[in-house]
Amino acid sequence: MTPFDKVLVANRGEIACRVMRTCRDLGLSTVAVYSDADANEPHVRLADEAVRLGPAPVRESYLDLEAVLAAAHRTGAQAIHPGYGFLSENADFAEAVTDEGLVFIGPRAETIRAMGSKAGARSLMARHGVPVVPGYSGLEQSDEALVEAAAGIGFPVLIKASAGGGGKGMSIVRGADEMVAALAQARRVAGAAFGDATLLLERYVESPRHVEVQIFGDRHGNAMHLFERECSIQRRFQKIIEESPSPAPALTPAIRAALCEAGVTAARAMGYEGAGTVEFLLDAQGRFYFLEVNTRLQVEHPVTEFVTGLDLVRLQLLVAAGAKLSDLVPEVRQTGHAIEARLYAEDPALDFLPATGRLLEWSPPEGPGLRVDAGVAQGSVVGIDYDPLLAKLIAWAPTRAEAVLRLRGALRRLGVQGVTTNRTFLRAVLAHPAFVAGDTHTHFIADHFPVETRAAVPSAAQVEVAAIAAALTDADERVERARGTPAVRPGFRLDHAVPQWVEYVGASGPVRVEYEAQARGRYRARTGTAPDGPGPWRDAKLERDVVGSGGWRLSVDGHAQRLVVLADGPARCVRGAELQVRLVEQPRFPELDRTARGGGCEAPMPGRVVAVLVESGDRVAPGQPLVILEAMKMEQTLTAAAAAVVEAVRVAPGDRVEAGAVLVTLGVPADD
């Protein structure tokens, strides 16, 4: 029996939902916490009870440890599951939870604290014989000392924040001349993000694989591993595709066993309790180096669950309740192959810039060997305050090739619209011959998907189908909705001569659709753009798909497709198995008196102003930084396009701005 029957999940999104599902399966009552931005999100609706923490910013909500503890007391929860991120690796929080007499579902506070220092972790592991990357973790933090240390380690060198995680503040330096600038940037990020500017350096292993071992320990001294996961496919130091087992050819049975055993060694060295992950770099020769320990449940834990058949959250809960691992998991085997793809609200073509918006459509695929862990629902608002992870799609199959196929199929069937996502990019990665061959490493994306190839630019044929679908479904709905006039064929004219028309602007430019109804559901349609003029007429048949909402069947010249067409203001989002196109309808009656906006710098995305580097009246040179903006995990410096005089500064540090907001207005210098 557990010493608790009500669990507060101190998290949001998919992980909160996932933890609550297992709690419910075990018969435990669940408490959600939420910020104002999340009041209607799925994790709140899934929980038996929910408590508001505060406003949207994380420091005032999910990172507010007092508020979380108060919520636990208020609801009588006896245990807290921290999920990942937020307070999960905050030793003070773990300590406070225990001090209050509650159960923290995770390792002991001192383990968290010890592993929170990268340098401390390295030296502990080195002492216990776990191989580590050569590096520097000295207390002497002067530029001189760090530059000298880097030379000793040998370039390229990786700079990391000692207190950091999740790739934040990391940078690669390839030569001594870049060091000083990189150190300054890393210190600022580390200071801002973790309140600790201490940096550490390590050898940067070229083209390594990122392989990690899932470990588990209990308070009775048991420690075990649940095999490895490979998480080499990363962008901006964050994983997007993970799998188990690792396809690395270097991972011979002997090396695999050694790697997993190193994980167990690490667990014993820490006296580890609960779920944790020991991360390694694996090179082509099969050498592996300890990277760090994640003292929490990982995002990618489902692949381990699929190949082992275990529920890791169940194990966490039961171990925290004092159960013996040896009773819970008498033996463990790795069966088949599982792959996870992380669906992010981001734009791969803009260097994975986080995207925001409202989810117009959320319809996850279902099927055998398929699991979707989602934290969103139709209508969810994806804002700037939280990690843009929308969901994880995980596929299992007896072989890796089948699992890849299944995951690709799942991504194809996934219905997600309204927010730019990396769906198409994930499909492209999964279809890449190198990935299919298992030839993955941490530079995979940089090597195989240079930024200019990442745009999910629909083909002309896809735009044509999408534009026809958008126009015809609108026409059909208008006729359907028309009150007071009979539902005759759309655009009824006695001489059958005038096509109806509509103009859209899509990612690849303007598209004009002309169409003529022969009867309800039967059309002639063509698309075109200036200067080429209209393309050939197509026969189009349109009918409502009986299955699902917003679904249509459109046949263009005999090629039938199932499509979902959704309206988002003036935009039409068209999705099919092989296409996803967003088209913005242009007004028939153009706006007049549009006042031209003066020169200035605009926010390219919603975010928060970190620093304003100019004042009103300043003269600026071309390329001179004006404002530093932060959104999610990216810092962006906005610069002057040309020599100018600052007319007005409209924002201050800390301000939250929407995309397109004018931050600084610039004028022509008087003497020009």
Place this chain on the structure above:
Amino acid sequence: MIRPLPTRVDRHGERFRQNLAANTSAVAQLREALALARAGGGEKYNARHKERGKLLPRERVELLLDRDAPFLEICALAGHGIGAGVKAGASIVGGVGVVAGVECMIACTEATVKGGAMNEYSVMKSRRLAEISEENRLPAIHLIESAGADLPNQSRIFVPGGRAFRDITRASKAGIPNICLVFGSSTAGGAYIPGMSDYTVMVDQQARVFLAGPPLVKMATNEDADEESLGGAAMHSRTSGVSDYLAHDEYEAIRLGREIVSLLPGRKAGPAPCPSADVSPPLYDAEDLLGIVSADVKVPFDAREVIARLVDGSAFHEFKPEFGTTLVTGWAHVHGYPVGILANQGVLFSESAQKGAQFIQLCNQKSVPLLFLQNITGFMVGTQYEQGGIIKHGAKLINAVSNSTVPAITIMMGASFGAGNYGMCGRAYAPRFLFSWPNHRIAVMGGEQLAGVLEIVKRDAAAKSGQSVDEMELSMMKMMLAQQIDKESNAYFATARLWDDGIIDPRDTRDVVGLCLSATHNAPVEGTMAFGVFRH
């Protein structure tokens, strides 16, 4: 509830295929005629108009209409083949269209045709459009850019043309708004269209509205005036108040027109139809109509086969099917609107006429609109029938048609000869809408019969005076007369003279009838029990 009609059409039969071939080519000919009318002033004048940065008249209409909404053009071929500078369409694009969800009467002058100058056919067409607006209580929208009266022909238009302004203000009084969008010249008499309208929008730098232009002002008072201060949009919007809205360009004028309509109280006075979701299309393909309808008006065809392709679910409740069988009467729905249908199935006998009169009274009793499907060579003649009182029975039908107050719609399916035209609600009996099929023939009688009648009269006269007839001259006369009557009875001759509201593709009939019924329901639909004296 009501059972569907069966069909006995043989698509592979000789007659079907012959009709199909002939009617298909008749429809193609109709499309050509309509295309010519649509071209307005032709390529050269259209291009010149576009060069001035203006929208073509039909582009203005298209922008004004709701997207994907129907536009039922009226008298599209008025003036067709008249010559003397009159173009098909009579320099006006007119019809019933949906603007901001409201069915409106739209009348747009065609500035590319002789500068939009009005001829006598334009006057007749304007009058007809105003009549439809008034009878069916449709708000009217005038899109004006017109040189005014076609001055060399002023004698034909000056006096009747004045009616247009009276119509506008009387519509206003009756609560039917008139909205005027001025895109160009609207001068002299034409200035009263914006002047009389309830709402007037003028396009800046384009509208010219004055009683007299600079040359006439110079002649009359020796004043040097420029057009902009004499009648520009800005002046009328800011100084004279003739214009209520100043539009910066044509797009804004049209947008304002749409906004004005959107603010009108939009409730239709007639009863609502069945919800469109409950309306089922006919069971049989409308394409068959081209094979069913006789290309030769002398060959009869089954009216029930036509009805089966017009009405919802092909469901038809026939009234008095065993009596007066040459007139089919019964109830059905078209696009959800109930209708009482009267369709010819041969010549009218006394019984058919009595049945028709009774049926019209029943429709009035329950306020159901009437649909006449006319294909009539006339009332039966001969001693037996005269003695049977066919005149008095025909008079009953004409009495009922004339005094009926429910909306009536007439479709000319083929023949329309003699008093049959009257009894079946021909143009003179003021159906709310009247459309014809391309094979339609209309006259007091057929050319051959008419020539034959005249021959008998001539021979009788010659015999009485003891003279001999010049056989050569007589047969020449007969041939020429028959040719003349045939020419003057064809559908294009008729539509050019506004004897109907247009020629339609038979396959569009269901939708046209639906749109007409919908338009009529903007006015109250109320029958009457008050008729003239029926002679029994």
